[in-house]
Amino acid sequence: MLEVVQLECRRGDRLLFSALDVEVGGGTLLHVRGRNGSGKTTLLRALCGLFTPERGEIRWRGTPIAELGDEYHRDLLYFGHLNGIKGDLTGVENLRVTTTLDGERLDEQVLWAALARIGLQGFEDLPTRMLSQGQKKRVALARLVLSRAPLWVLDEPFTALDTAAVALLETLIAEHVAGGGIVVLTTHQDVPLTSGQVARLDLGS
Amino acid sequence: MLEVVQLECRRGDRLLFSALDVEVGGGTLLHVRGRNGSGKTTLLRALCGLFTPERGEIRWRGTPIAELGDEYHRDLLYFGHLNGIKGDLTGVENLRVTTTLDGERLDEQVLWAALARIGLQGFEDLPTRMLSQGQKKRVALARLVLSRAPLWVLDEPFTALDTAAVALLETLIAEHVAGGGIVVLTTHQDVPLTSGQVARLDLGS
Amino acid sequence: MSDFFAQGGYAFFVWGAYGMTALLLVIEVLQLRARQRTIRARLGRLMRIRDAGANDQ
Amino acid sequence: MLRLFWCILSRDLTLALRRGTDVLTSLFFFVIVVSLFPLGVGTEREVLQTLGPGVVWVAALLASMLALERLFAADHVDGTLEQMLLTDQPRALLVLAKITAHWLLTGLPLVLIAPLVGMQYHLAGAAVGVMMLTLLIGTPVLSLLGAIGAALTLGLRGGGILLALLILPLYIPVLVYGAGAIDVAATVSVADTRPYFELLGAFLLVTLVFAPVAAAAALKISLE
Amino acid sequence: MLRLFWCILSRDLTLALRRGTDVLTSLFFFVIVVSLFPLGVGTEREVLQTLGPGVVWVAALLASMLALERLFAADHVDGTLEQMLLTDQPRALLVLAKITAHWLLTGLPLVLIAPLVGMQYHLAGAAVGVMMLTLLIGTPVLSLLGAIGAALTLGLRGGGILLALLILPLYIPVLVYGAGAIDVAATVSVADTRPYFELLGAFLLVTLVFAPVAAAAALKISLE
Amino acid sequence: MALNWFKFASPASFYPIAGRLVPAFWIITLVLLGLGLYWGFFETADRLGGSNAQKEYYRIIFIHVPAAWMSMWLYVVMVGWAAIGLVFNTRLSFMMANAVAPTGAIFTFLALWTGAFWGRPSWGTYWDWDPRLTSELVLFFLYIGYIALHSAIDDVRRADRAAALLAIVGLIMVPVIFWSINCPDPNQCAALHQRSDLTQIDGNILFAMLAMTFGFWTYSFATSFMRLRGIILQRESENAWVRDLLDTGDKA
């Protein structure tokens, strides 16, 4: 479903990788690995259309993403270094905004349930700036519980999470992959990613 | 050398911990553990004098740190969630500023050597904003190589680092502890901290 | 000759205008040449470093 | 579509209202700048009357411009803007919602406070009415144009002052006709201000159509 | 101690110079604001002459204030400020170094550009000289006072405009005496400006002693 | 045809072409400027006496008017390249826009400066808020805005596009801004009169003025190509052809 064809990315005047070919089918987890600075984040941003590669193409269901535009965004969930939540809004409010942006129309109940599932019971209606590093990350991750996008792109989703949260996230990823979805992720931590089909991509020499 | 006496910390109206007593002698590594939101970061900031606790006292060599003031800072190296480096300065320039702030007067050579040791050969004179997440963290960590402060307080120093960098950082910590220093750190990753005497402190229920 | 430089008493204005024009244009050209030189020097250095690095491996 | 517009609008308003002072600061800035002039220039009645329209509009320009920095910056820093760009809904609409919220918080208050300022500068009642009307039509243009600049300078160090550099020259037409209308109302007659309003209205329509699109494109570029 | 001062000063200057335009933006902002007024107020010679001193000083206030946001904000966001507070060197000295760099980059250029502005407003030669001198003594006061406000509003959303709110009232004495001196020089005589300069000088001395200490204390509070 | 254009539109092939053009432009520039200055200073002296007497400061016209023309023309050129870059995503056009901007800003400044040095002896003031002068000042701000925005952004690709977008928005606004300055009172705009008319100017003066204008034009070509070459080298330093170029010690 997701194809990367002869991709070449540069940052500044540094060539990160070239002639990269990858194909990821449904029900697969692609683990992108590499040293610090090998270009993992750059690749993930390119996959989302947030970074324009120097050369090559990225195709989703056979069509280049540059042509797909907004349609592609409907199928995509990106989770970057930044959490993408507002410190002044509560967990529920944050979740409501992100799901509306995803084009979903959800009940209040569902939102609370998602936050409870991610381990934030009792913190749902605190402004998120009052949460700790890891709790903020959890609020952001609650989106995954509700997402119906087939393609998840996750850049180091495990940082700052405690062991309980890491286990939960693993389950979420496993469920998504089992349901025929695609997950592209990076992580430096040793996380047992045993869900479905696991492909590995190594960047850098 | 570092004593925490009946410490109580609150954030907002939430009691994080109370009546906390810890004593850490030279040559010890204190690993602070706990769930997300259990108050690790708050404790570490309190140890540095960046957060005023509700009750209780922190003593360094027997004197409360509030009385010590600048003298305490001479003995302290704090490494927080933020890297504390300027994106517009190169690695060397950043290191020069931080070491000057630490009151040291070092040769150019020494700075370059420190950066090389931390695995940034070839990146020393690039503005650090052009580095990846993990490389930025490395620039910040280069300070540890040069530090002569006996007390290191490190808040999740392992995030974003690749395996090579994690190993290097472990060595640095081990050396520091072996040399009679104190390290207080938090981390959610399973990092083999076998250096010298390891104490563990668990926060949260 | 000195008549010419006096410009009928308006020397300051005439030469002020022409002078600034000449000055700016000359500065622009000099600055461009200096820049070209530094760029070349920098590229040369970069390439030598890279070549040296390639030989090491 | 309308649901998205409403969601973003109410989100931005909620955010601003949570920090009570946010709504007031831009207003106070306007009032302070307007009040500084008599201190620097002297307080004779005639001088102030000639000055009034110009000062009001320059202050409105500055207040609107200062607040612009906040339009996208906060969302940029915490990554929510990035998430917004990855939605499948039209981006220009989203930008328009943000601009609307911004204007409601920073433009509208200026219109409402205008009579007070008119008093400070001894303007006649008719002139004050015209002033309010020019501000009502003119400040949205400022917000709309400014959004483009705010999007372009997103995340740059010294963005605030750079934004001023980019945007203030573009504000000149609004300034000229806004201040001009008040001046004409004060010195000639209110009837003569009609062409001014026609022009301001035309600016508003044109920017309303094009600015959100341009700002959305600029955001895309800035987040690359 | 001097080494620390020099290290921070050169660090800040390097940072600004790396982004070539940083030095110029505050200057151009000043020039643009000054140039906006005639567009709003009208261009008669006499009006401009009475306006001149006031406009120059209000513009200087605004330019200095806008640039203030950058004084600590960047260092706060990337955590370098926190590191600076954990040094064992006197914090006030460190703050003074940052203020000095800030003034060199944003205050001094205003002094140098002043003659041009004087021309735009048809001010006489003597008045222009006085204007430069008042700016030379007055702008450091603005930077010093502003540093306190910048430290207090650090990291607050809408900090820019909140800062304006806190700081502009404190700037009023400088504005009154700065603009006053130019006005006196233009309309009465240069000799009569002496008391104005004595007052401005006194402001400078007092703020030079107290402002860095206060700003350092404010920083400590803001980072808690 | 199309292929050819693409060939020239690549920095690699344009670099040597620009290198060969620069000296040619310099020669033409020197000739034209020399001719214009000689004509302006020595062949128009007859205008000094007589009924409709000019004072010597009229000689400023030979740089003032050409500089003012170039300032506006170069802005249009700059926006043109920027727009082409945005639409067709060609790197070279962005570089062109970048290369033109500083020269344009310099000419704008010169128009202002020489105008001021003319205004002082003829109007008795260095500066007045005449519409024409004000518009030129605004143009200067627009140039500075473009340059400032471009240099404030680290990532050149983002800088190119952001600055290009700004330039285009600026160009759309320019007529509105200039018109609003020229006609602050819409009730009386119909009365706005034409200020100058080229056909009324003395032939010799016109000749010198045109020579200077074309001289400035070729000067702009020369400097922007020089700047362009620098930009190309900087941005393409990873590419093989730059390495070959440096290895062979190209001096062009």
Ligand code: HEM
């Ligand atoms: C600081 C800005 C400027 C000043 C002070 C200035 C001043 C002058 C003066 C004093 C003259 C002599 C003609 C006369 O006395 O009417 C003149 C002529 C001229 N200026 Fe400017 N000017 C400025 C900007 C411009 C600009 C922006 C243009 C753009 C088109 C321009 C175009 C011309 C032309 C074409 C003439 C000759 C027209 C004629 O002979 O009537 N000037 N300028």
Ligand SMILES: Nc1ncnc2c1ncn2[C@@H]1O[C@H](COP(=O)(O)OP(=O)(O)OP(=O)(O)O)[C@@H](O)[C@H]1O
């Ligand atoms: N600025 C704040 N205002 C109010 N409460 C806060 C603030 N920052 C943190 N808290 C609260 O303090 C508690 C402890 O936060 P802290 O950052 O110390 O946790 P932590 O142990 O470091 O967690 P993590 O592992 O997620 O980093 C959290 O429950 C959080 O809700």
Ligand SMILES: Nc1ncnc2c1ncn2[C@@H]1O[C@H](COP(=O)(O)OP(=O)(O)OP(=O)(O)O)[C@@H](O)[C@H]1O
């Ligand atoms: N804004 C930028 N400008 C120029 N170069 C950059 C920029 N950002 C990153 N780079 C360079 O691009 C390379 C890859 O960066 P990227 O962030 O993709 O790495 P990464 O694989 O995600 O590393 P990490 O594991 O440390 O997060 C790095 O070598 C870095 O120097």
Ligand SMILES: [Mg+2]
């Ligand atoms: Mg990364």
Ligand SMILES: [Mg+2]
């Ligand atoms: Mg923490």
